[in-house]
Amino acid sequence: QVELVESGGGSVQVGASLKLSCSASGPISSNAARAWFRQAPGKEREFLAISWGGGFHNYANSVRGRFTISRDDASNVVYLQMTSLTPDDTTVYYCAAAREGKHFILPIKNGDDMDYWGTGTLVTVSS
Numbered sequence: 001q002v003e004l005v006e007s008g009g010g011s012v013q014v015g016a017s018l019k020l021s022c023s024a025s026g027p028i029s030s031n032a033a034r035a036w037f038r039q040a041p042g043k044e045r046e047f048l049a050i051s052w053g054g055g056f057h058n059y060a061n062s063v064r065g066r067f068t069i070s071r072d073d074a075s076n077v078v079y080l081q082m083t084s085l086t087p088d089d090t091t092v093y094y095c096a097a098a099r100e101g102k103h104f105i106l107p108i109k110n111g112d113d114m115d116y117w118g119t120g121t122l123v124t125v126s127s
Contacts, residue, residue: 002026002116006095009121012085016125020080022095022118029100030073036080037111039120040091047108048093049080058106085125092120 008020022034035050049059049069057069068081078095096114098104104113 004118006118006121011124024076033098034078
């Protein structure tokens with residue numbers, strides 16, 4: 001019923017920046033928690049960033065200072081600004097959302113308690 005669609009992925013060189021977008025449609029509140037994850041081949045899903053209503057953000061230590069999550073509540077779009085990209089950032093990036101009022105205990109792990117997921121956008125970083 002709720003649909004999330006990622007966009008903005010692509011192929012870039014080391015050190016480049018990318019801004020991913022996640023649009024949401026359906027019965028989802030603009031105040032719902034929104035998050036970004038990624039999953040590399042053969043690896044478990046990795047939490048990157050989450051944004052709650054009220055301006056609270058939380059980041060994985062691995063991307064803190066490089067990645068920034070932001071949101072436009074009027075249009076239900078969430079962004080992930082990524083800078084200083086390296087080949088280790090090459091993977092599929094997913095956005096997720098939770099129902100309004102849902103709480104999370106930090107640190108966030110693999111996001112199994114998120115309610116909605118997009119199908120991913122591929123980011124490839126080469127030298």
